[in-house]
Amino acid sequence: MVVLVKPSPQLSSKAMDGNQNKVEAKVLLLGAENVGKSALTVRFITKRFIGEYGDIESIYSHIDKVEGREISLRIWDSLYPQSCETTESISDKQLQWADGVILVYSICDRSSFEVVQQQVQLIRQARKLSASAPIIIVGNKQDLQHQRAVSSEEGRLFALSSDCGFFEISAAETYHGVLLVFHEILDLIKESRALKRGMAGIKGIVKSVSAVFGKKREN
Secondary structure (H helix, E strand, O other), rough: OOEEEEOOOOOOHOOOOOOOOEEEEEEEEEOOOOOHHHHHHHHHHOOOOOOOOOOOEEEEEEEEOOOOOOEEEEEEOOOOOOOOOHHHHOOOHHHOOOOOOEEEEOOOOEEEEEEEEHHHHHHHHHHHOOOOOOOEEEEEEEOOOOHHOOHHHHHHHHHHHOOOOEEEEOOOHHHHHHHHHHHHHHHHHHHHHHHHHHHHHHHHHHHHHHHHHHHHHOO
């Protein structure tokens, strides 16, 4: 079973540029150690599950087709620094690079859920002066129900209160759930871009109207 919560919609995907045949997006994966970030990424790209990874930070490139459109996706699989303050776990470079963020925790590890909670706050604070990148929270290792330390309800409620998407999946058991996560972040990125274009258009109209009325007052 895949548990999904969507953040509040901003613009319909129908408002996207329909003439673009290719979409490029950059996704940043964050979370504590041993939550399955690399397994999630490799599962999406290759459809295979690999359980063990070394401490390697990687940026993966992947080309996919979604609804007939070519998607060029770059995924930054980040490391969670050992023996550091949570404030050091996300760099400005990462946030400036990313179009969207996936935060992963293990449902078997409460401390990893707390890391995600802190990282959401850091991202929101860092981007408070500009439009926020869409965020999806993923509770991984759903297949290990007997070791569960974070309930689905708790994860879902936190995501809702933070205006984030939410999935609970098992990267080990099913490719479909992983696919849904990445397709959803792509949809949210497209919506975010459409909203920015719309806001830019509104600002342009306001500026033009202000200029016209300014000239009238001068006359």
